[in-house]
Amino acid sequence: MDDVPELTRELVSIPSHEDETAAGDFIERWLREETDGEVTRDEAGSVFARTGDPTGPTLALVGHHDVVPPAEEQTKSGEYIVEERDGRLYGRGTADMKGAVAAAMCAFRDSEVPRTSDSSSGSRPRDAAPAGELVFVSFVGEESGGIGARHAIESGFAPEYAVVCEGSTNYSKQGVTDVVVAHKGRRGSTITARGTASHASEPEAGENAIYRASEAVDIVRGIDAPTATVLGNHLSGSVAVTEIEGGSAMNVIPDRCTVTVDERTVPGERAPIERVTELEGVEWAVDQDLPPMACSNDGFAERMLAAAREAQDGVSELVSKPHATDAGWLAEAGTACVVCGASEPGEAHTRNESVSLAVLDRCYRLYREAGEGFI
Structure with a gap:
């Protein structure tokens, strides 16, 4: 998906380790201009977009746009440096997790209803009437203890299902994006x-x-x-x-x-x-x-595994993750969660943080496959 690398570049270039407002403004503006979804911003600063039928089950594609402080070599004159080398984008937030946010934003746009039964666009045929709701959300404050997720949950955010777009690539084997069903x-x-x-x-x-x-x-x-x-x-x-x-x-x-x-x-x-x-x-x-996370719905986990395998040549697996994510807060509130995203072990929070452009494209296809199954 050609839009994903450029959108990742734009997002990563916006500093968001001290103040996420500018990054949130960019995400909100893009969603309003590029999608027909209902776009809102809550009091904490998290950005939401919705499409489909809210009376049916809801699937949320979940990210966050805050980052940890950059290393000295990741900034120049107060700006974040974004570089492309050998098929990867380098810069603070590329892996954790603005690349996956960009992939989810594009997948949300391209999964929107109404759709027709014409599959020439590459999407699978379906009835015109949506079966449920697809939500994109980018939270603030994930790196500060889940501030945005906790605020949203306390305000009534309660999707039945969620794909939290944190890292799950190269967990079972090299070259594969897996589906995390539990984390510490x-x-x-x-x-x-x-x-x-x-x-x-x-x-x-x-x-x-x-x-x-x-x-x-x-x-x-x-x-x-x-x-x-x-x-x-x-x-x-x-x-x-x-x-x-x-x-x-x-x-x-x-x-x-x-x-x-x-x-x-x-x-x-x-x-x-x-x-x-x-x-x-x-x-x-x-x-x-x-909180830790355990996927509470085996059928949803298998459904996401099928979407992951459809989006790539390698055989992905159901795996676990050692790190906490916003999936813990959502699971604690009753949402069936999996974690699935582009970041690889050892990439987040590092001086040479990077993300594979090929894997971002894979995640776009995975998120779109998942989204189109709900609307």
């Missing part, structure tokens, strides 16, 4: 141990908060992280202490010590870190909880 989440938490300060020459006069924190760390080390299996894919969670801070001076018994815990969660169960609160003077608080 992340729960970050803080253990706070409190004691009583005293002079270090008389340690018995105080209660050492570091010692209490050490007991809590021992409990964390002994926890077996949960596991889950989703459509044949086995996910193993993990729990790790990643930071510890305590004490005020070398001659003072510390009255406070904090421990940071990174937990990778799986669908259905969490590690029982709250056990640490059974210790005297120890508290536990969750700082961030990005």
Whole structure:
């Protein structure tokens, strides 16, 4: 699809690591000019476009237009650099995930109703009356804990089905875009141990908060992280202490010590870190909880797998993903989700981030195949 590379270039060139407004403006304007869909913008800044019959089932093509801060070599005079080399586009946001957003935008445009039974355009024949609704959405704040997705869900956004266009390429094998049916989440938490300060020459006069924190760390080390299996894919969670801070001076018994815990969660169960609160003077608080995802509808997963295989020569598979996405928030709210997109392992958030132009075309065809099955 010739439009996708150029649209990707334009999107990537718009800085959106501090303020997503300009990128959202561009997406909204393009959708209004290039499609006949109903285009809206919510209070958070996320952009929506709808077509088809809202009384039928809804499929959402889901992306986000915020990015992480660029590396120094990815900008020049405050502008993002976009370069094409060896069949790939390089620049901040190419893989995560403006390339897939561009592919989904073009697929939404080209999947719109009304359609006729004439299949000369390359789309498959269908009845003129739509069977359901197709929605394109690009959220804000995905990199900041799903701000846009959470706002939309709280405001009533509840599609029955969603394709979240994050990376799924080269997961089962090289040269294939797969269909992710489950991914891990992340729960970050803080253990706070409190004691009583005293002079270090008389340690018995105080209660050492570091010692209490050490007991809590021992409990964390002994926890077996949960596991889950989703459509044949086995996910193993993990729990790790990643930071510890305590004490005020070398001659003072510390009255406070904090421990940071990174937990990778799986669908259905969490590690029982709250056990640490059974210790005297120890508290536990969750700082961030990005939910895991498991596709709740086997038929939808198989349908998307068929669309993925139709869009490429390689045989794609149902796979899992180690990273959290907005699919976690949607799945938690009741949407049947899969993740399917152009980004490859190791591309997102890197200094040489890039996306394959051939894979973007593949994703366009995949998203269009999926969309045309709903309207």
